[in-house]
Structure formats: C-alpha cells, structure tokens
Amino acid sequence: MREIDGLDARLAWLLLLSAVPGAAGGAFLESTVEDEFGDPIVIGVNAIVFVVLLEWADRARPIRKVPEFHVRDASLMGVAQALALAPGVSRSGVTISAGRWLRFDREAAARLSFLMSIPIIGGAAFYKGAGVAREGIPSGFGGAFYRIVVGLAVIVVLATGVR
Numbered sequence: 001m002r003e004i005d006g007l008d009a010r011l012a013w014l015l016l017l018s019a020v021p022g023a024a025g026g027a028f029l030e031s032t033v034e035d036e037f038g039d040p041i042v043i044g045v046n047a048i049v050f051v052v053l054l055e056w057a058d059r060a061r062p063i064r065k066v067p068e069f070h071v072r073d074a075s076l077m078g079v080a081q082a083l084a085l086a087p088g089v090s091r092s093g094v095t096i097s098a099g100r101w102l103r104f105d106r107e108a109a110a111r112l113s114f115l116m117s118i119p120i121i122g123g124a125a126f127y128k129g130a131g132v133a134r135e136g137i138p139s140g141f142g143g144a145f146y147r148i149v150v151g152l153a154v155i156v157v158l159a160t161g162v163r
Contacts, residue, residue, distance in 0.1 A: 046088030
C-alpha cells in the first residue's frame with residue numbers, strides 16, 4: 001500500500017473524507033429534506049440559528065492552521081457540512097463555524113471550508129447529472145443547458161491550465 005506523503009496528499013484524502021457525511025445524507029435523505037425542511041419558517045429559523053452559532057464560534061481563540069487539519073477535524077467538519085442539506089443553512093457558514101469551534105484561525109477555517117466544497121459540490125453535480133442522463137433534461141431546462149456545458153468547459157480549461 002502506498003504511503004500518503006506530504007501535506008497536499010493528506011489534505012486531499014481528508015477533503016474526500018469530509019464529503020462522506022454530506023454525500024451519504026444527501027443520497028439517503030434527499031426527498032425528506034425537500035419535503036420536510038422546505039417550510040419558510042424552518043428556513044428562517046435555520047438562517048438565524050446558524051448565524052448565531054457562527055458568531056459564537058468566531059469568539060474561539062484560534063491556534064491552528066491548515067497543516068494541523070486531521071481525520072477528526074475532517075470528520076467533524078464533514079458532519080457540519082451535512083447540516084447544510086437543510087434549507088437556510090449555509091454550507092460555508094456551517095463549515096467555517098465548525099472550523100472555528102475546532103480552533104482554526106479565520107483564514108484556515110475559510111480555506112478548509114472552500115476546499116471542502118470541491119468534492120461535495122462535484123459529487124452533487126455528478127449525482128444530479130446522472131439523473132439527467134437517466135431521465136432526460138427536464139422540460140423548460142433545455143434552453144439553459146448549453147450555458148451549463150460551456151460554463152463547465154471554461155472551468156475545466158482554467159482549472160487544468162490548458163489554454
């Protein structure tokens with residue numbers, strides 16, 4: 001078995017680990033979240049509760065940087081990220097809050113939150129894309145489809161450095 005060498009490789013594996021709770025929750029609770037948590041009152045309450053938690057977490061004394069991100073942190077921040085399945089809960093806000101609770105400084109918490117978005121958003125796009133491939137493009141969506149393809153192409157070109 002190959003050893004995980006260096007911060008970048010370890011971080012990549014931890015970011016994938018952090019996506020597991022949100023991916024599992026999204027796959028198993030998709031209809032429940034849409035049906036049960038879409039009430040405007042629940043959305044408003046979530047928005048208020050989680051901004052209060054962010055403010056409270058932001059008062060923690062930061063002592064940690066990104067290189068100190070470990071399995072426990074990825075797991076806890078991943079569970080926090082899964083809470084963003086509920087409407088009104090900001091994915092970045094809840095993961096930054098969790099990072100601040102884990103005593104990461106603001107820059108580290110924000111960076112980790114951003115990096116955590118890559119596998120979870122990519123996975124969600126793949127999951128929804130597979131549904132579109134299976135069931136076809138929903139009516140009324142076809143006119144916007146080409147813009148999504150072009151946008152994804154631009155992102156891939158820029159991300160890979162191919163110009």
